[in-house]
Amino acid sequence: MSKQAIRVYQRPAGGWGALTSVFHTLREQGVMARGMGTLLRANQPDGFDCPGCAWPDKNHHSTFEFCENGAKAVAAEATERRVTRVLFEQHTVAALAAHDDYWLEAQGRLTEPMRYEPATDRYVPASWDEAFAAIAAQLGALDHPDQALFYTSGRTSNEAAFLYQLFIREFGTNNLPDCSNMCHEPSGTAMKEQIGIGKGTVTLEDFEHAEAIFIFGQNPGTNHPRMLGTLREAAKRGCRIAVFNPLRERGLERFADPQSPLDMLSLNGSAIASSYYQLRIGGDLAAVTGIAKAVLESGQVDSDFIAAHTDGFEAFRAEVEAADWATITAESGLTEVQLREAAAIYLASNASIFTWGMGITQHKHSVATIQAIVNLLLLKGNIGKPGAGACPVRGHSNVQGDRTMGIYEQPSPAFLQKLGKAFGFTPPSKPGHDVVGAIEAMLDGSARVFFAMGGNFASATPDADRTQQALRQCDLTVHVTTKLNRSHLVHGRAAYILPCLGRTEIDIQAGGPQGVTVEDSMSMVHLSAGMNVPAASQLLSEPAIVARLALAALPHSKTPWLWLVEDYDRIRDKIAEVIDGFADFNQRVHVPGGFYLGNSARERNWKTASGKARFIAHAVPTDLPIATLRRQHADVPLFNLMTVRSHDQYNTTIYGLDDRYRGVYGHRRVCFINPADLARLGFAAGQWVDMTSVWHDGERVARRFLLVEYDIPAGCLASYYPETNALVPLSSMADRARTPASKSVPVKLSLHAVVPA
Numbered sequence: 001m002s003k004q005a006i007r008v009y010q011r012p013a014g015g016w017g018a019l020t021s022v023f024h025t026l027r028e029q030g031v032m033a034r035g036m037g038t039l040l041r042a043n044q045p046d047g048f049d050c051p052g053c054a055w056p057d058k059n060h061h062s063t064f065e066f067c068e069n070g071a072k073a074v075a076a077e078a079t080e081r082r083v084t085r086v087l088f089e090q091h092t093v094a095a096l097a098a099h100d101d102y103w104l105e106a107q108g109r110l111t112e113p114m115r116y117e118p119a120t121d122r123y124v125p126a127s128w129d130e131a132f133a134a135i136a137a138q139l140g141a142l143d144h145p146d147q148a149l150f151y152t153s154g155r156t157s158n159e160a161a162f163l164y165q166l167f168i169r170e171f172g173t174n175n176l177p178d179c180s181n182m183c184h185e186p187s188g189t190a191m192k193e194q195i196g197i198g199k200g201t202v203t204l205e206d207f208e209h210a211e212a213i214f215i216f217g218q219n220p221g222t223n224h225p226r227m228l229g230t231l232r233e234a235a236k237r238g239c240r241i242a243v244f245n246p247l248r249e250r251g252l253e254r255f256a257d258p259q260s261p262l263d264m265l266s267l268n269g270s271a272i273a274s275s276y277y278q279l280r281i282g283g284d285l286a287a288v289t290g291i292a293k294a295v296l297e298s299g300q301v302d303s304d305f306i307a308a309h310t311d312g313f314e315a316f317r318a319e320v321e322a323a324d325w326a327t328i329t330a331e332s333g334l335t336e337v338q339l340r341e342a343a344a345i346y347l348a349s350n351a352s353i354f355t356w357g358m359g360i361t362q363h364k365h366s367v368a369t370i371q372a373i374v375n376l377l378l379l380k381g382n383i384g385k386p387g388a389g390a391c392p393v394r395g396h397s398n399v400q401g402d403r404t405m406g407i408y409e410q411p412s413p414a415f416l417q418k419l420g421k422a423f424g425f426t427p428p429s430k431p432g433h434d435v436v437g438a439i440e441a442m443l444d445g446s447a448r449v450f451f452a453m454g455g456n457f458a459s460a461t462p463d464a465d466r467t468q469q470a471l472r473q474c475d476l477t478v479h480v481t482t483k484l485n486r487s488h489l490v491h492g493r494a495a496y497i498l499p500c501l502g503r504t505e506i507d508i509q510a511g512g513p514q515g516v517t518v519e520d521s522m523s524m525v526h527l528s529a530g531m532n533v534p535a536a537s538q539l540l541s542e543p544a545i546v547a548r549l550a551l552a553a554l555p556h557s558k559t560p561w562l563w564l565v566e567d568y569d570r571i572r573d574k575i576a577e578v579i580d581g582f583a584d585f586n587q588r589v590h591v592p593g594g595f596y597l598g599n600s601a602r603e604r605n606w607k608t609a610s611g612k613a614r615f616i617a618h619a620v621p622t623d624l625p626i627a628t629l630r631r632q633h634a635d636v637p638l639f640n641l642m643t644v645r646s647h648d649q650y651n652t653t654i655y656g657l658d659d660r661y662r663g664v665y666g667h668r669r670v671c672f673i674n675p676a677d678l679a680r681l682g683f684a685a686g687q688w689v690d691m692t693s694v695w696h697d698g699e700r701v702a703r704r705f706l707l708v709e710y711d712i713p714a715g716c717l718a719s720y721y722p723e724t725n726a727l728v729p730l731s732s733m734a735d736r737a738r739t740p741a742s743k744s745v746p747v748k749l750s751l752h753a754v755v756p757a
């Protein structure tokens with residue numbers, strides 16, 4: 001582990017630092033020899049899909065694409081460490097809960113099913129049959145199926161997701177909250193209404209033809225490292241790259257590709273961004289409005305495209321023309337000159353891609369901001385032409401596929417009808433709970449069973465204290481999981497941990513070794529086959545767990561559950577029957593590299609209410625919660641806090657305590673702050689503070705964060721997720737999409753009272 005230090009990082013992202021870091025990770029996880037072999041099979045035609053992120057692979061080409069954080073994700077799963085019953089004999093749940101998330105994760109892979117024993121406050125071994133029977137009995141004892149909640153994190157394969165949602169709907173509910181609800185939900189909501197499909201419209205090839213790429217609220221150097229290779233190629237051929245981010249993220253400035261000898265030899269690597277706009281948190285809608293204003297003024301819009309393919313243009317134009325520069329610059333924190341410069345880049349480009357991440361989706365006005373971005377694309381006909389389009393960059397490696405498979409609390413009637421027909425039952429039509437709704441339902445007692453297919457609900461969700469209280473109120477909590485995490489320790493009266501195979505492991509069923517499929521951020525579907533010996537002999541695959549639970553819980557089901565999991569081709573045949581775009585699934589998926597699902601908007605087929613792509617006007621918001629609260633609390637400085645990922649974590653899984661590119665070593669409890677704000681408060685870097693979020697229903701506190709002076713706009717703070725989740729109020733969320741607003745948390749700072757030793 002690193003010594004604690006804060007020092008500016010001068011090197012490019014990637015490079016030798018990335019190689020060294022992978023070396024350390026492999027050594028720590030004890031997978032030196034096996035790890036390298038495993039890494040070489042990631043994202044290969046006959047290997048497994050990297051569980052790291054949802055960035056696509058270059059046609060599954062034959063050379064290994066190095067990725068530091070992909071390597072860490074693989075090593076975390078391939079670790080030699082094991083959690084056995086001994087750990088649970090030695091520790092009560094209360095004792096385990098006293099450890100931090102880093103320690104829990106570091107104990108290694110879970111090896112057998114465990115049941116919570118209240119008398120001793122310990123998890124004890126349980127057989128699979130006993131676990132399935134007990135869970136089925138609890139589900140059967142509910143007054144109504146809607147009293148159960150079934151969460152999904154985005155690593156679950158298409159096959160497992162499809163069976164899981166089928167089981168849940170046969171059971172009788174649409175309560176399918178998923179990690180998308182906390183992630184790209186606003187992208188789906190915004191784009192579906194506007195261009196008729198909630199997915200990105202570009203393919204990887206478009207990045208080879210784009211003349212300009214605009215990157216909003218995304219940190220690919222850490223979260224999608226393979227995207228840097230794509231951006232580096234684009235920058236090299238002269239494509240302009242404009243970045244909008246409150247922080248100067250190292251990976252967006254300079255990158256040394258570990259696979260390029262030239263990059264590795266040079267001190268500086270390759271430049272990525274040609275223009276960097278350090279806007280204020282939440283200022284993107286204002287910034288995009290400013291760019292649109294300048295574009296409209298120039299008159300250089302694609303009038304033919306607008307006339308043939310869109311509606312709402314006049315209302316949009318009126319709204320943008322009415323926006324005044326004073327408001328735009330005040331809200332965005334950028335100058336008119338900067339925004340006109342960005343507009344000039346956009347105008348000079350014949351094909352532009354706009355990408356975005358959590359910096360856009362986790363705000364109150366996320367849907368409006370995304371629609372403003374799409375408006376800008378429409379102005380120049382940048383959807384449905386080569387080298388252009390909208391690119392929401394997804395997080396979990398199969399989060400997009402899970403949605404395609406029906407992991408959605410608001411399924412369409414058409415989907416339900418097909419599902420019911422294929423399996424001979426009547427699916428429930430009432431919409432279910434999303435993540436925030438699920439927490440509210442547990443809190444008010446209307447939901448009593450919480451079942452999770454992966455993820456770490458207790459740590460990933462907002463309002464940590466209330467969420468944990470919600471989980472504790474349940475009659476039963478169940479986690480299908482690979483590793484120990486906080487959610488297993490914040491349990492209901494009854495609780496089970498069900499350990500499953502990871503994606504890197506060989507999955508053998510009656511019909512032989514099985515592969516699963518996933519869908520990346522750009523709608524490519526391909527096979528993934530594990531090649532490591534499973535971490536323990538007792539592990540079951542996720543599809544097998546669903547099938548055996550369904551068999552126990554649904555005595556009247558007509559679905560041949562066990563037969564389906566004997567050979568996953570059988571599941572895929574059913575998917576082909578139910579899900580649009582999957583005809584001949586089994587034939588097409590065996591072609592190396594997989595197949596493209598297609599995208600209607602890319603074909604300029606607009607499946608919207610009006611049959612056109614829609615300009616949807618949004619005023620620059622001046623009444624966001626932070627502004628209102630600042631007016632109400634004029635006596636104390638209120639900051640806008642964004643909760644972001646460090647370089648050494650995968651969501652709630654903490655790999656290490658460094659955030660190399662931001663110059664933080666050995667710490668996670670840090671608070672990045674502008675020097676002028678430090679002076680205003682009379683505080684100094686190196687002091688410890690408590691953060692208190694201010695909301696209409698009261699205050700929430702998170703204690704002991706180290707102040708780090710940082711190049712961040714005044715009035716803005718940054719700190720890491722999940723340590724700060726206690727500060728995010730449950731009712732602070734995106735309009736319409738209901739995504740927790742974890743990138744705009746109004747907080748005040750106070751010095752941390754030092755407790756005498």
Ligand SMILES: Nc1nc2c(c(=O)[nH]1)N[C@H]1C(S)=C(S)[C@@H](COP(=O)(O)OP(=O)(O)OC[C@H]3O[C@@H](n4cnc5c(=O)[nH]c(N)nc54)[C@H](O)[C@@H]3O)O[C@H]1N2
Pocket residue numbers: 052053054069183216217218219220222223224244245246247249279280281282283284356357358359360394395396642643644645646647649650651652743
């Ligand atoms: N190694 C690794 N890979 C991952 C993950 C991981 O934790 N670790 N997580 C996966 C998941 S589930 C997801 S969703 C993605 C997340 O990937 P990202 O979307 O990159 O997620 P964050 O780290 O939350 O970073 C958000 C970025 O947005 C910026 N930002 C914050 N607020 C604003 C704003 O108001 N405007 C603008 N323009 N920028 C803003 C921050 O400075 C930061 O650079 O990564 C996926 N890949």
Ligand SMILES: Nc1nc2c(c(=O)[nH]1)N[C@H]1C(S)=C(S)[C@@H](COP(=O)(O)OP(=O)(O)OC[C@H]3O[C@@H](n4cnc5c(=O)[nH]c(N)nc54)[C@H](O)[C@@H]3O)O[C@H]1N2
Pocket residue numbers: 152153154155156179180182183184358362395396453454455456457460461462480481482483484485500501502503542643644645650651652653721722724725728742
């Ligand atoms: N404050 C704040 N909160 C956030 C965010 C933020 O930026 N700020 N980001 C949000 C986002 S974008 C997301 S996607 C969510 C993430 O929320 P989740 O998806 O719920 O959380 P993860 O940390 O990705 O889940 C990690 C756990 O998944 C389990 N796991 C890993 N691999 C497998 C597998 O193959 N099968 C199974 N069954 N289990 C497995 C392991 O037990 C591991 O501990 O968090 C959200 N929360």
Ligand SMILES: [Mo]
Pocket residue numbers: 179182183184394395396
């Ligand atoms: Mo995510």
